[in-house]
Amino acid sequence: MDETVRSAIVGEAIKGIFSGVISKYEDNSNEGDNIERLEMAQIKMEAAIKTSNKWQITDTPLLRWQKKLKRVYQECDDTLRKCKQCALEDKEIEVQVKQS
Structure with a gap:
């Protein structure tokens, strides 16, 4: 029971964090x-x-929660890479515009 409560709290916290970030x-x-x-x-x-x-x-x-958490972590990792790539591309375009 104690484990269930802990995982529910962690799950809700992660859900709130991720939805806020998105x-x-x-x-x-x-x-x-x-x-x-x-x-x-x-x-x-x-x-x-x-x-x-x-x-x-x-x-x-709880096993499903753990599996879903791992999947969401991977999605976050993918999104983070895309964001960093877009930021890098934006900076490169900005530099090119300033040079021309």
Whole structure:
């Protein structure tokens, strides 16, 4: 029971963090802050995954939660790479525009 409560709390925290990050990312008001928020969300998810790997989980819903958390972590990683690539491309275009 104690493990279920812990995982539910971690799951809700991660869900809130990730949804907040995504909404701010879509807002596109400050790209640097968005990348930093994604990096923080990724770090927190990685910590939750490592912690959950230490638990001896046998409950099916918790195993599904762990699997979903790993998938969301990978999606965050992919999104973070895309954001960094877009930021780099934007900077390159900005430099080219200033030079011309």
